[in-house]
Amino acid sequence: MRPARRARRAHPGDDDLEAEIRGHLALSIKERIERGEDPESARRAALKEFGNVTLTRDSMRAVWRYRWLDAAEALGRDVRFAVRSLLHAKSLAATVIVTLALGIGANAAIFSVVRGVLLRPLVNRDEDRLIYVRQSAPGLGAENTSFSVPEVSDFKSRAATISAFGDFSTVEFTMTGLGGEPRSVRAGVVNGSFFDVMGLRPVLGRLLNAQDDGPKAAGVAVLTQHFWTTALNRDPLVVGRTIRLGPRTATVVGVLEPSVPYPADTEIIANIVTSPHHLGATMVTSRIHRMTELFGRLAPGTSFEAARAELIAVHAAMMHEHPEAYPENAHVQLTVTRLRDQIAAPARTILLLLLAAAAVVFVIACSNVANLILARSVRRESELAVRAALGAGDGALRRTLLAESLVLCGAGAVLGIALSGPFVAVVSRYAARFSVRALEVTLDSSVLWVGAGLAIAAAVLLAYVPRLPSTQSPAGLGLTSGGIRITPSTNRRLRMFATTQIAFSFVLLAGAGTLLATLVSLQMVRTGFDMRQVLAFDVPMSATGFASVQGIDFTEAMRRISALPEVVSVSAGMTVPWRDAGAMPRFQFAVEGYTPADGEGNPYARFRVVAPRFFAVLGVPIVAGREFTDDDRAGREPVVIVSHSVAQRLFPNGDALNRKLWWTDSLASLFGKSVPSRIVGIAADVDDENVVPVPSMAVYVPTRQMGAAERLFVRSSGNPYSLVPAVTRVIHEMSPDQAVERAATLEDVRAQVLSPERLNAFVFSGFAGIALLIAVVGVGGVLAFSVSGRTREFGVRLAVGASPAHLLARVLAEGVFIAAIGIAAGAAGGYALSRLAVRFVENTRLPGGLPVAGAAAVLIAAAVVASLTPAARASRVDVVQALRSE
């Protein structure tokens, strides 16, 4: 029975308490007997003196009970009470719960995407020591020039801060051997240390290693997880099978674990020997033949900053030693980033903006809910006054309110978390446009934490919004009068919350309006192409497109396709407008009779390879001279067509035709020998890189004299897409192994390129729509409440001769006034947001005040709509009823 020393201050057992009481009684009886009382009366007296034994024992036990248990019990009581009392206000509860659910769900979903894309580490081993090196030439508008083999070997031999480099280049192979039709696959071609540098593991078989390097190794390939899962249904027997990649073969040796596909989402990753191009002399020796991406692993003990400094120094030395490969005006530069940051960077701005938008929606939702709760608490002021009069302290009343808001917010959080599932799916698909990592985002426990956190924050906030019956104010008022009284301070608060909602809604609406206006202007822009009737196909050569590699005979293919029904005309080229933007470079050129101004180099122009009838098929007018014909082929006079900008800029007098033009850029030699060619035509300016056209310097060369065709353009007189099977069949008749892919009209190509903008506008409009909805409910609720509290005032006004129309106008004006104040407050914020929007919608000028004015108009209109019902109610007040009601 003796309690252990350690547990001395712990709860004494019931036996212990009993024994203590018995001891007391025994001592008391003994004392009385010693004083001379007889045992029986002594016992009775002692018991009488002691009083209620059970009560005493209970209060002794109560001392030891944990206080939070009492509190929890009280809170449980309050929660039950809250649920009961909310059941009497179902529509209010439902509004509050749905509003909170929208706010919480949107935030939880966006937070989990942000966490997945920006915060979570990559699966790669020691991913914080993994770096990505990029060479760019801002002077040429090239964001990523990648590296040539000599450049890569320079880095490998000179950089001491990097323990190993991995290189990766993307090629297209036509693959056969895994069942199905021949198809073109995107493949990564890597060196032996690539997987070790990346720190990735196989899920099946092995990855590539140093033995797979060099021209003597056997061809081997690793499948990516995605390809293995989607195309091969996770077939475990795939390891060991032989596939044909264009002219070479390779053995599948393993499957890669799920990982972020970077720099390119490829289906297989093979060693260098599988790509004849990688073994060719151009690839190995030319410093300007750049197609390799470079990764590195920091050497042990080296800091990221030290490695970056060293790599930039090595690069500077390279540029100094080989000035011919780094033209002055190209401004070639090197950037070194952690791989994780590199992958996340494009999504950062948009995700943070989304997070901000979600936070704004949450603030709007909270202030709306605060309004509803405040209104409710004013209605129940008399109830609270009764409870206070019966002895409930401030704490107990707050606890009642807290329990109620906990119930509401808890329900809101549960619904919000349920909603966040679909939200995450939508947002991650959306964010995948900017960062591949978004694809692997799944709903995880962070949603729960964020949801619960927001709900608790909201609950505490809401519990402190209502005013408690003050001890100073005469309690009798609340107790006696059945009606509601809105004090000026409550009214101020209600209006303040409504104004907050309008202000934040305005910010979102103005932002969404700006994006919508941008999108509309992008879609309205005249591109100069005839986009509806022209179908573009990718007909890629196996391996990269250089003159040395032979594809199908395009002249013959075009002849056969033009014989198909509904085909108006056919042409070919090297790039599809917008879809292949950035694939073809700008080169320097010279024209006889044109001398660059002092200190200026030769002009640059886009290098475009097109087949005969290209301009006719794509609907681009020839301003002067002629279009390419079938006679412009090898062995005939070399000819070119220039864009209107080239002719205008170089020869303002209009005498550009028939002059000789030649490429001075060393890179142009990759596409064939450049000889002086006569300018035979001038084509209208079209911009095939930017969705918003800018005047573009372009020089077109005929496919049969320079470069090669890889894209097919077919003009149809009917529905263009109905031609796809026939065109594919024609090409397969010529070469069964030739891939024919990505058929789309130019209109759809452009729409696809615009889809991120469309999605931006869509998502922000969604947020703005939610905000607007909540704000309308908010303003309407405030006015309805204010009207219901002023029944008597309206009655008096009507009695002394005010017209109902006058009252209606007054209430409407109040709503408009709230909206106007909110708009004014939000205007500054809207301006800031539109400044941010410039950062991620490129090539766009901000469409002035139109969206801002539009947002304001929408909000004013919404305020009028929201005020209509309460205003109508005010004008229909029954005078007699109103005056009698007190």
Add this chain to the structure above:
Amino acid sequence: MAKDAERDRLELLQGTLDMLILRTLQWGPQHGHGIGQAIRTQSDGLLKVETGSLYPALHRLEKRGWLKSEWDVSEANQRAKYYKLTAAGKAQLSREQDRWSQLVNAIGRIMNPASAGPGNTGGKD
């Protein structure tokens, strides 16, 4: 006689019971019955502590760490729980004593303004 004692008995001032218990235990460990008796005898029978208040108070003080309890056998050969002052309890006692004399002083000034000139009592200000 007994009736008179009942009539003359004083109601214990709220909040003073804890102080009285701590003070009583200053003389050494004691069980609940003994504490009640001690308060009664030392106040010449004017103060009587109800057991219904005394025992919960003892447990409350023990829970706050001002008292320690141990089972022992009393002089009357009866097993009883003995309470003992802890160091924290001693500190608490001196705090309460200070507070108490301030209170008495303050009330004394109001009730007997004539005799309560400045500085005539030991109360701290």
